[in-house]
Amino acid sequence: MPVKKHQYILTMIFVTEKINRNPKLIPNMSITFSFSPSNCIHYGPFHPVLSDHYQYPYLYQIAPxxxxxxxxxxxxxxxxxxxxxxxxxxxxxxxxxxxxxxxxxxxxxxxxxxxxxxxxxxxxxxxxxxxxxxxxxxxxxxxxxxxxxxxxxxxxxxxxxxxxxxxxxxxxxxxxxxxxxxxxxxxxxxxxxxxxxxxxxxxxxxxxxxxxxxxxxxxxxxxxxxxxxxxxxxxxxxxxxxxxxxxxxxxxxxxxxxxxxxxxxxxxxxxxNLYNAVYAWAYAHRELYYDQVDGQPLRQQPQENCPKFYHTLKNMQFINPIGDLVTINEKTKCxxxxxxxxxxxxxxxxxxxxxxxxxxxxxxxxxxxxxxxxxxxxxxGSRKIPSSVCSETCRLGFRKFQQEGKAACCFECSPCPENEISNETDMDQCVKCPMNQYANIEKNHCLQKTVMVLDFEDILGMVLACLALCFFALTALVLGVFVKHQDTPIVKANNRTNSYILLISLKFCFLCPLLFIGHPNTAKCILQQITFAVLFTVAVSTVLAKTIIVVLAFRATALGKMMRGLLVSGASNFIIPLCTLIQLVLCGIWMGTSPPFVDTDEHSEHGHIIILCNKGSETAFYCVLGYLGSLVVGSFTVAFLARNLPDEFNEAKFLTFSMLVFCSVWVTFLPVYHSTKGKAMMIVEVFSILASSAGLLGCIFFPKCYIILLRPNKNILKRIKKKTFRPTN
The missing domain is CATH 3.40.50.2300 (Response regulator)
Incomplete structure (x- = not known):
C-alpha cells in the first residue's frame, strides 16, 4: 500500500477519534469511516475548474x-x-x-x-x-x-x-x-x-x-x-x-x-486538508443538529435532510481546533x-x-x-546556498553583454567603456560619469576631477615664463646696443628705424606668452590672439620692409626712375602700417563674429578639468594665421632674391634665413597643434611664439651685434667702400 494512503488512514483515525471524544461537537453521535481503494475520496491542491458547481454540484474544495x-x-x-x-x-x-x-x-x-x-x-x-x-x-x-x-x-x-x-x-x-x-x-x-x-x-x-x-x-x-x-x-x-x-x-x-x-x-x-474536511463534515452536522425552530432543536436526523446539509456545508466557515480559519466557500477563500x-x-x-x-x-x-x-x-551546515546561474555574475566595473540567440540569463561580461562605471553587479549598461568627474581605474566609482590651468606655479609654466622674460631682456639689451651704436655704419646701413621697430615688436612678442600662462578670463583670451596676431604682423612686415629697401637700394639704378622715386619718397615705410591695418581688420571681424572665450576641457587629461581659452571661430583664427603666413612667404621670397647682392652689410642673407626659421616653426606648429588637446595646445602655441621670435632675433641681430661688439674694425665706412668699389683687373 502506498505511503500516501497510509498517511490518509492514520489521519482519519486521529481525527475521528478526536471528534468522537468531544461530546459537545456532535451530541449523541459518533463517526466512523471505511476505506475502499477503488472508490477514494480525492485530495489535492485547489483547482479553479472544480469550482464549477453546475458540473460538480457536491464537490467541496478544502484546500486554499x-x-x-x-x-x-x-x-x-x-x-x-x-x-x-x-x-x-x-x-x-x-x-x-x-x-x-x-x-x-x-x-x-x-x-x-x-x-x-x-x-x-x-x-x-x-x-x-x-x-x-x-x-x-x-x-x-x-x-x-x-x-x-x-x-x-x-x-x-x-x-x-x-x-x-x-x-x-x-x-x-x-x-x-x-x-x-x-x-x-x-x-x-x-x-x-x-x-x-x-x-x-x-x-x-x-x-x-x-x-x-x-x-x-x-x-x-x-x-x-x-x-x-x-x-x-x-x-x-x-x-x-x-x-x-x-x-x-x-x-x-x-x-x-x-x-x-x-x-x-x-x-x-x-x-x-483531510483533517479539515472531517471537521467540516462534523461542524455541518452540528449546525443542522442545533438548528432551532421556535427555540427547539430539530428532531430530524441531519442525514435525512441532504439538500440542507449540502447547502450548509457549501457555506461553511469555522475555526478548527488548532486555531486556523477554514473556509469552504470558494468566493471568500483566501x-x-x-x-x-x-x-x-x-x-x-x-x-x-x-x-x-x-x-x-x-x-x-x-x-x-x-x-x-x-x-x-x-x-x-552553512548559510551559503549554491547559486544556479547560466553565466557568472558580472562584477563591478563590467557590464552584461548579451549573446545573440541565447536566453537573457546567458551573457558575457565586458569592461565598461572609457569614463563609464558600473557600481552594481550584473548591470546591463555602464553609467557615464558627470562632466566634472572621471572613472577610477577599476571603473566602479566616479572621482572628482582636479581643475588645471597652465599656471605660473607649475614647473612648465614657470620655465616658459622665465624663457619669455629672458628673451625680453636679451632683446632689450640688443636694442640698447643698437641705440648706443646708432651712428655706426652697420646700424645705418640696415635701416636704423626699421631695426628699432622690429626690436620693439620682438620685445612684446616675447611678452605675449605671459598672456597664455595663469588662470584665463575673457579679456585675457581676447588679448592672447589679438596681441599675437598684431605683434607678429608688425615684426614680419618690418622684415618685409627691410628686405624691399635692400632690393630697392641695390637695384635703383638698374630699375629706373620709378624705383629710385620709391626709394627716395620713403614708400617702403608704408608697408608696416598697411600690413598691420589689414591684420587689424581681420581681427576686428573675428572679434565681432565669434570672439575667443573661457572654456573647459574635461576629456584631454584623465582626472582633470583644464580651463583654457577657446578660440571661438577656428576659421577666423586660421585666416589670421594664413595672412601672417603670406607675409612670411613674401618676405622670404624677396629676401631670397636679394641674397647675393654685393655689400659688406647686406642683411638679405640673414633675413632669408630668419624667414626660413620662422616658416619652419609655424609649419611644424600646425600638425602638432591639431594632434594635441587641452593644456598641451597652449604649450605648443607658446613654444612656437618663443621659437619664431627667437629665430628672428638671432638670425637678424646677433651677426650685427657680433660685429659691433667683437669686430669693431669691420664696422667702418672706409672698409665698406673699399670692399664695395674694389677695382677690377
Missing part, C-alpha cells in the same frame, strides 16, 4: 487557493540567486496553468528557464519521451529544478528513474513530495543540497505524534504498526526555537541525539500563506525537515518572504 505559489517560488529564487532553473510539470490543466503563471512571474526579474519538461500522463507516451527528458536535464547546467504535479503519476516515475540514474539537483516543490520513497528511503533527499518544499501555513496539531505512537492497534483491522514505521521520519519544524533551550545543539550533532528529541510529526497539505522547509538526507536513510522560512501572500511588497539564516545554517 494556490495562485500565489509561483510568486512564492520566484521570491525564493531571487533570494538565493537562482536565475537559471529547470522546470518539470505534469501535462495536465494544473501543470500548464502553473507554467503560464510561473513564466509571467519570472518576466522582469531577470530569471530564466533552462528547460521545461512536460511529463505526459499517458504511460505509453511517456515511455517514448523519457530518454529525451533525461538527456535534457542531464546536459543542462542548472543546479535547481522546480517540480509541480501530482505524485502517483508518470511524474513520480520520472523522478524514480532519475534517482536510479544518479541525477542530483536542488529540488523545489510542494510538500506532497516529502515522502516519495525509493526502496524504503526518501527519494527527494538524494540531492547534494537537499530539497526546498512549500506547504500551506497552519498551526501544529498538538499531541499528534503521541496519539499515533500510543494508538491501540488491536481495535483496527489494518496493520497500523507498519504504516506508523514507514511514515515516521524526523521533523524539526521548530528547531530554531528548540535550539535556544538546548546547550548542545549544533549542526553536527549525531542522529542519536535527534532520536531523543520530541519533534512533532508534521502533516503535509493533503493530510491537513490565498494560502506558505511555510518553506528544507529536507536533508543522512547516511542512515533518515531525513530531517527543517522549517527555514515563510511566505506571506498578504505581506507588503519586498517583505513577503522571510528566510532564517540560522535555520539554513542549522539544516545545511
Amino acid at each position: 487557493k494556490e495562485t500565489r505559489l509561483p510568486f512564492a517560488i520566484v521570491s525564493l529564487m531571487l533570494h538565493f540567486n537562482w536565475t537559471w532553473v529547470g522546470l518539470v510539470i505534469s501535462d495536465d490543466d494544473q501543470g500548464i496553468q502553473f507554467l503560464s503563471d510561473f513564466r509571467e512571474k519570472i518576466q522582469g526579474n531577470e530569471l530564466c528557464l533552462a528547460f521545461v519538461n512536460v511529463i505526459p500522463l499517458n504511460m505509453d507516451l511517456y515511455n517514448t519521451r523519457a530518454e529525451k527528458c533525461y538527456k535534457q536535464i542531464v546536459t543542462s547546467l542548472e543546479n535547481v529544478v522546480v517540480i509541480y504535479g501530482e505524485i502517483n503519476s508518470t511524474l513520480e516515475v520520472s523522478f524514480r528513474r532519475w534517482a536510479y540514474l544518479g541525477i542530483h539537483r536542488i529540488w523545489v516543490t510542494t510538500s506532497q513530495w516529502d515522502v516519495i520513497t525509493n526502496t524504503g528511503r526518501p527519494f527527494i533527499f538524494y540531492s547534494f543540497h537537499g530539497a526546498f518544499t512549500f506547504s500551506n501555513h497552519h498551526h501544529e496539531i498538538p499531541n499528534f505524534k503521541r496519539i499515533i505512537q500510543t494508538m491501540n492497534i488491536s481495535q483496527y483491522p489494518i496493520v497500523i504498526s507498519v504504516m506508523r514505521l514507514e511514515w515516521m521520519y524526523f521533523n524539526c519544524l521548530h528547531i530554531e526555537s528548540k535550539c535556544r533551550t538546548q546547550s548542545n545543539c549544533s549542526t553536527n550533532i549525531s542522529l542519536e541525539w535527534y532520536a531523543t528529541q520530541q519533534f512533532n510529526i508534521a502533516m503535509n497539505d493533503e493530510n491537513y 490565498d494560502a500563506d506558505y511555510d518553506i522547509s528544507h529536507i536533508s538526507k543522512f547516511p542512515q536513510g533518515l531525513g530531517i525537515k527543517v522549517k527555514i522560512g515563510q511566505f506571506s501572500s498578504y505581506g507588503s511588497l519586498g517583505q513577503q518572504l522571510y528566510i532564517s539564516e540560522e535555520a539554513i545554517e542549522w539544516a545545511t
Whole structure:
C-alpha cells in the first residue's frame, strides 16, 4: 500500500477519534469511516475548474487557493540567486496553468528557464519521451529544478528513474513530495543540497505524534504498526526555537541525539486538508443538529435532510481546533500563506525537515518572504546556498553583454567603456560619469576631477615664463646696443628705424606668452590672439620692409626712375602700417563674429578639468594665421632674391634665413597643434611664439651685434667702400 494512503488512514483515525471524544461537537453521535481503494475520496491542491458547481454540484474544495505559489517560488529564487532553473510539470490543466503563471512571474526579474519538461500522463507516451527528458536535464547546467504535479503519476516515475540514474539537483516543490520513497528511503533527499518544499501555513496539531505512537492497534483491522514505521521520519519544524533551550545543539550533532528529541510529526497539505474536511463534515452536522425552530432543536436526523446539509456545508466557515480559519466557500477563500522547509538526507536513510522560512501572500511588497539564516545554517551546515546561474555574475566595473540567440540569463561580461562605471553587479549598461568627474581605474566609482590651468606655479609654466622674460631682456639689451651704436655704419646701413621697430615688436612678442600662462578670463583670451596676431604682423612686415629697401637700394639704378622715386619718397615705410591695418581688420571681424572665450576641457587629461581659452571661430583664427603666413612667404621670397647682392652689410642673407626659421616653426606648429588637446595646445602655441621670435632675433641681430661688439674694425665706412668699389683687373 502506498505511503500516501497510509498517511490518509492514520489521519482519519486521529481525527475521528478526536471528534468522537468531544461530546459537545456532535451530541449523541459518533463517526466512523471505511476505506475502499477503488472508490477514494480525492485530495489535492485547489483547482479553479472544480469550482464549477453546475458540473460538480457536491464537490467541496478544502484546500486554499494556490495562485500565489509561483510568486512564492520566484521570491525564493531571487533570494538565493537562482536565475537559471529547470522546470518539470505534469501535462495536465494544473501543470500548464502553473507554467503560464510561473513564466509571467519570472518576466522582469531577470530569471530564466533552462528547460521545461512536460511529463505526459499517458504511460505509453511517456515511455517514448523519457530518454529525451533525461538527456535534457542531464546536459543542462542548472543546479535547481522546480517540480509541480501530482505524485502517483508518470511524474513520480520520472523522478524514480532519475534517482536510479544518479541525477542530483536542488529540488523545489510542494510538500506532497516529502515522502516519495525509493526502496524504503526518501527519494527527494538524494540531492547534494537537499530539497526546498512549500506547504500551506497552519498551526501544529498538538499531541499528534503521541496519539499515533500510543494508538491501540488491536481495535483496527489494518496493520497500523507498519504504516506508523514507514511514515515516521524526523521533523524539526521548530528547531530554531528548540535550539535556544538546548546547550548542545549544533549542526553536527549525531542522529542519536535527534532520536531523543520530541519533534512533532508534521502533516503535509493533503493530510491537513483531510483533517479539515472531517471537521467540516462534523461542524455541518452540528449546525443542522442545533438548528432551532421556535427555540427547539430539530428532531430530524441531519442525514435525512441532504439538500440542507449540502447547502450548509457549501457555506461553511469555522475555526478548527488548532486555531486556523477554514473556509469552504470558494468566493471568500483566501490565498494560502506558505511555510518553506528544507529536507536533508543522512547516511542512515533518515531525513530531517527543517522549517527555514515563510511566505506571506498578504505581506507588503519586498517583505513577503522571510528566510532564517540560522535555520539554513542549522539544516545545511552553512548559510551559503549554491547559486544556479547560466553565466557568472558580472562584477563591478563590467557590464552584461548579451549573446545573440541565447536566453537573457546567458551573457558575457565586458569592461565598461572609457569614463563609464558600473557600481552594481550584473548591470546591463555602464553609467557615464558627470562632466566634472572621471572613472577610477577599476571603473566602479566616479572621482572628482582636479581643475588645471597652465599656471605660473607649475614647473612648465614657470620655465616658459622665465624663457619669455629672458628673451625680453636679451632683446632689450640688443636694442640698447643698437641705440648706443646708432651712428655706426652697420646700424645705418640696415635701416636704423626699421631695426628699432622690429626690436620693439620682438620685445612684446616675447611678452605675449605671459598672456597664455595663469588662470584665463575673457579679456585675457581676447588679448592672447589679438596681441599675437598684431605683434607678429608688425615684426614680419618690418622684415618685409627691410628686405624691399635692400632690393630697392641695390637695384635703383638698374630699375629706373620709378624705383629710385620709391626709394627716395620713403614708400617702403608704408608697408608696416598697411600690413598691420589689414591684420587689424581681420581681427576686428573675428572679434565681432565669434570672439575667443573661457572654456573647459574635461576629456584631454584623465582626472582633470583644464580651463583654457577657446578660440571661438577656428576659421577666423586660421585666416589670421594664413595672412601672417603670406607675409612670411613674401618676405622670404624677396629676401631670397636679394641674397647675393654685393655689400659688406647686406642683411638679405640673414633675413632669408630668419624667414626660413620662422616658416619652419609655424609649419611644424600646425600638425602638432591639431594632434594635441587641452593644456598641451597652449604649450605648443607658446613654444612656437618663443621659437619664431627667437629665430628672428638671432638670425637678424646677433651677426650685427657680433660685429659691433667683437669686430669693431669691420664696422667702418672706409672698409665698406673699399670692399664695395674694389677695382677690377
